[in-house]
Amino acid sequence: MVKQINPWDTSDDAAAEKTKIIDFGAKISKMQKSKNDFDGIYKIILAAVLFLWLISGFYQVQPSEQGVVLRLGKYAKTTDAGLHYHLPYPFEEVYIVDVSKERSLNLGVSENEYGGRNTINEFTESHMLTGDENIVDINLTVVWNIKDAKDFLFKTRTPESTVKVAAQSVLREIIGQSKMEDVITGDRDKIENDTKKELQTLLDGFQTGVNIVRVKLQKADPPKQVVDAFNEVQRAKTDAERFKNEAEAYANEVLPKAEGEAIKRKQEAEAYKQAVISKAEGEAKRFALIHEAYRSGRIVTAKRLYLETMEDVLKKTKKVIMEPGQKSSNMMPILPLK
Numbered sequence: 417m418v419k420q421i422n423p424w425d426t427s428d429d430a431a432a433e434k435t436k437i438i439d440f441g442a443k444i445s446k447m448q449k450s451k452n453d454f455d456g457i458y459k460i461i462l463a464a465v466l467f468l469w470l471i472s473g474f475y476q477v478q479p480s481e482q483g484v485v486l487r488l489g490k491y492a493k494t495t496d497a498g499l500h501y502h503l504p505y506p507f508e509e510v511y512i513v514d515v516s517k518e519r520s521l522n523l524g525v526s527e528n529e530y531g532g533r534n535t536i537n538e539f540t541e542s543h544m545l546t547g548d549e550n551i552v553d554i555n556l557t558v559v560w561n562i563k564d565a566k567d568f569l570f571k572t573r574t575p576e577s578t579v580k581v582a583a584q585s586v587l588r589e590i591i592g593q594s595k596m597e598d599v600i601t602g603d604r605d606k607i608e609n610d611t612k613k614e615l616q617t618l619l620d621g622f623q624t625g626v627n628i629v630r631v632k633l634q635k636a637d638p639p640k641q642v643v644d645a646f647n648e649v650q651r652a653k654t655d656a657e658r659f660k661n662e663a664e665a666y667a668n669e670v671l672p673k674a675e676g677e678a679i680k681r682k683q684e685a686e687a688y689k690q691a692v693i694s695k696a697e698g699e700a701k702r703f704a705l706i707h708e709a710y711r712s713g714r715i716v717t718a719k720r721l722y723l724e725t726m727e728d729v730l731k732k733t734k735k736v737i738m739e740p741g742q743k744s745s746n747m748m749p750i751l752p753l754k
Contacts, residue, residue, distance in 0.1 A: 475510050477495055477500060480514055480517070481512050483511070494566050511569060513562060513568065518561050519559070520557055522556070523542065523555065524553070542555060544591040551638070552600060553635065553639055554599075555634040556583065556632070556633055557634055558583050558631050559629040561626075562625055568626065571625065578624055578626075582615055583631075586614045587611055590614070612630065
C-alpha cells in the first residue's frame, strides 16, 4: 500500500514526511555525485595504466647486445643496438642477450688449479688416447661468445653443455690422430688451431649461435703413473740431440779449416808448377839463344861459356888459386910462417 502525501497539507505530520522526502532526495543526489566523481577517477587511473602499458614496449639495446623479439610466443625479429619498440606484453616480449661477453669452459681442469672449481669426471675429460696408443693428460680451455642470439636461445636447450660436449669430441678426434710426442713436445699451436676450426664447424652445423674465440691447451702431459719413464726418455732424446749438435758444430769448425788448407796447398802447388814451367821455358829460351850465338861464333861463344862456367864454379869455393905474380886489390895473400 502506497501512502499518498498532500503537498498543501500544513500539519506537523505532513511537514515531517516532506522533510524526509527532501533528505532522501539529497542523499540520492549526493550518491549520484559521488558515483560520477568515482567514474572520473577510475577513468584517469585506467588511462594512466594504459599509458604505462603502451610505453612499456620501449626498450634499449646496447652495442654489445642483441634483442630477440617474440610475438605471441614465436620468434619475430632480432634487433641491434639502439632504441626500439615492441607491442607490450602479452602480445610481444623481448629477450636482451649480451653477445660480446666472453664465456669459458675447461676440460679436465681441477678446481684447485683454476679458480676453485671442483673436479668432475676428471679422468674421462683429461685422459685421451693418442694415435700411437698412448694416454695423455690434457687440460683445455675454450673461450666463446654469442654470434646469433636467436639460435643461441631457441636452437639448443643447453648451449653451454653442447659446447663442452662438442669440444670433448673434437679434441679426442685430433689427439687420436696425433702421436704422443707431437702432443706433448710438438707444435701446440697447430693442435689449438685445428681444434678451434673443427669445433666451430661442428657448432655451426648444430646452429648453436656460438662463436669460438680461442682455444688454449693448458697442459699436455703423460699420466702420473708413467711420467718418470717418459721424462727419462725425453732426457735421453735431449742428450742425443745435444751430441748431434756438438758433432755438427765440430764438423762445421773442422771442415772449413781442412777445406781452406787443401785450397792453400793446391794454390801453392799451382804456383810452384807455374814457376817451374816459367823457369824451364826461360832456360829453353836461353839455351836457344846460346845455341844461336854458338853457331854464329863458335870460338868466342865457347870461351865465353867457359869463363861463365868457371866464374860460377869458382865463386862458390873457399880458396882462390892465383898465378904467380898476379895481384888483386881485394885479395890478401897468406904468407907461410913455417
